[in-house]
Amino acid sequence: MAKVLEGPGMGLMKKWGIAVPNYVVVTSTDELAKLGEANEWMKKSKLVAKAHEAMGSRFKLGLVKVGLDLKGAVAAAKEMLGRQVGSITITQVIVSEMVPHKEEYYVAVKSTRDGSEVLVANCGGIEVESNWDRVKKLQVDVGEKPSEAALEKLAKEAGFSGGLVKKVAEFAGKMFTCFDSEDAQYLEVNPVVVRESDGELIALDAVTLLDGDAKFRHPDWNFAFAAEFGRAYTKDELDVMAVDSKIKGSVKFIQILGGNIAMLPAGGGASVYYSDAVVARGGQLANYAEYSGDPPDWAVEVLTEKVASLPDIKHIIVGGAIANFTDVKKTFGGIIAGFRKAKGEGKLKGVKIWVRRGGPNEKEGLELMRKLKDEGFDIHVYDRKTPLTDIVDMALEKK
């Protein structure tokens, strides 16, 4: 699942005929000032300026300013750009026109096992979250599309009446087309408002989650995906993602601040059981990581360097189930090279390494790991006879 920031998200909606306010995304105040001269609406309308980054609680952090004129928007952008918030430096600001309105509504389309669900409510903003029972749903089977009649029925069920029924149905229909055509997994507009000037429905704020796996058939997805957990990706995370996009198999890496147990397990399934085991033992995860699908040794080496470079770690869990076709000797070769490099750079001091693995060439791979002891690594190596997560128990055993 891949999150898309507001700017490109609104771009996709516009592409499918959904009315959105005028907006610009800028990286400098000069650019914003120039755009202000070029665009009539920026001079005429009241403006909203928001930090255009993958982060939550922007309002609380003072990163959303409303009711601005152009000068105010430039000042707001100046204040935001370059500001450091946690691990994120704000590099983009989105400035859009304020749309005067009275009522706020909610429309979303969500992926389900059988297809998708169109969600409509005749309240919007934060009101909808506390009144979830007012959200009405229409199930659409995969490969099908909702009929006009069904959408109008849905709008009526949600409490719309009069001319709004047709308008809401049409808006929801366009949302569905956008969702279906763009391989979206979740599309939410909250709020949808009635523009006072012409009575049109406008999407004021959008949440767009796309299916990253479908990128191959969307050449116009020229935007980067944003992290979904309220912060930007770190450099190390981006480095691993860059490697991941280049290789057969996969390597994954997410940092967690403040932890002291580093994870370097194999397999999308087993890695989570390892993380669970750490948490169940009261440990603090310093990261999530995973390699699978018989990745090349150099990719695993890069991942290992990142894991070994995590600050203040006490243990590294090199766990894994019995692989089907990932070559244990080869991938361990990458891990060993990464460990050696890290050690050469003065890292891994006082860090205990715990290994458990099975699979093709397991004997040779485990033997290579055991030999690291001779090089001064504090390493503990176990084979398939030791149950999967026992190394976590041993690592975190209270002494």
Added chain:
Amino acid sequence: MSILANKDTHVVIQGGVAGQNAARRMAEFCYLNKKSLYVDAFVYPPDAGKTNEIAYGSGLIMIPVYKTVAEATKNHPQINTSLVYIGADRASAGGMEALNDPNIKVVSMITEGVPEKDAKLLGAHARKLGKVFNGPSSIGIISSGSCRLGVIGGAYDNLVSCKLYREGSFGVITKSGGLSNEIIWICSQFADGITTAIGIGGDAYPGTDYVSYLEMFEQDPQTKAVVIVGEMGGDLEERAAEWYGAKKRRIKLLAVVSGFCQESLPKGMKFGHAGAKEGMKGEGSARSKSDALKKAGAIVPATFGALGPAIKETYEELVKSGQVKPVADVAPVDVPKLPKSVEQAMKDNEVTVVPLIRTTISDDRGDEPCYDGYPASELINKGYEIPHIIGLLWDKRLISKQDAEIVKRILMLSADHGPCVSGAYATILAACAGIGLSQAVAAGMIMIGPRFGGAVTDAGRFFKYAVDHKMSVDEFLTYMKKNHGPVPGIGHRVKSLRNPDKRVKELVGYVKSLNTKTPCLDFALSVEQVTAAKKDNLILNVDGTMAAVLVDIGFPVDSLNGFFILARTIGLIGHWVDQKRQESRLIRLFDFLVNYAAPKRREVPPLK
């Protein structure tokens, strides 16, 4: 018995190299179970019409490749299953093609990274047709003793240690591929092993869910218990719980769910498989799934680690209640050993092989080439140069700095001799005909022989012979005249005493200035004094000089032509590049350069 994949399964694999790897794994399984391979065809349009070789034991099985699934099933009507292992962008079309084939009832897809919408469409289409679509991202399906579909089960040794050559009593369903193997292993160690294990794939919307497979296991009398390895996200585990709790089931259900760590992680942080994502309202969490399964009566150990003991306990209960009769293990001799590769067998001291060739000069099996044992990088870093490498590879010795200088000068003097000589002319002719570098240079090379550049070896041989046999110049000349003819290395087409070869002068002068012993060169020069006196152009030529000098510094006679060939290669490459740079056109001889001495045009007599 088993489900989905069984003794009647016949497979078409849709895929290229990855598909062949899967076939090899499947062939290993067949070999273990002493049955013939049930992969009957491949579908892979780029290779259509070819055949793939799949190793089976120590032999090879030839399997045809078709362009379409329809062609495959037409030619092999026994095919009832497809294994899809093609790129994510083509997987959907491939899966649909297989589902739409009337002969095919089960489609399993290994391909990862298939868009969710495609997976849903495939799943829905299969349900409509009453067929099974397993995956995407499925490691496969394996039934003990009868069928392996995909790469599930891992390497051969693992198949043996997991006792996949005989049926147990446990069914396995997992999202994770690696964990399917782990559970198969646990079932073989803590219980009597598995009937069938299925990887349904870790995507958000797998084509077939736990419930459909649970229903099949429930109908399979051999399966007494089923182990589910679940993950947070979606509602498949909840639906499995609902199915299990709905009425009294014959099979016992054991389950674990991963994702409890999510409770103590920053919100929105997502781990593991694509499908492992919590809903916005907390539905699909590991805890809610775990609770639902427990409530439905499943055995849900607190951790993955506790699963082994739980399986053991379940097994012991099944034995106690008489539902399972413990099976005697197969004696190790009855389990076929996968033939080793020759390499491995040699490593294990099990076979000896008479080598086909022997080399005494170089070895690049390490991280860099070694020349006569010396690593190339070390030679470079210690100041050695090209002549030393020649010494190592041609004569297996590290020559002195002084000798290296001589070799270097010989190479420099012989690198080229203009465009008119046979070698260069042949290369230029070839270059103008549009021939590539290596062939054009080879054309020039072919010219090197007794009349052009190829006399070095023979000159060295005869001079050495004379010196070794302490011949006088007269004895030598008589010997040559009687046995071999003109002396190689003596005589030049254009150079003479009055018009001496500067290259010879240069080389002789340098070698002489070193004040070392040069018996061969001395002998050659005294031969020249006699021959040149007889005829002006019977001088010691560059070939003869090189030969004498090289013999004096110890190079073996047979290597001597090599110095000319090596040096002249530099020139030939130069000529080819030169013609290429000028974009020279095709050339042909002018008629006026040919003496047409053939008979004049005449009438052809009637054929008799």
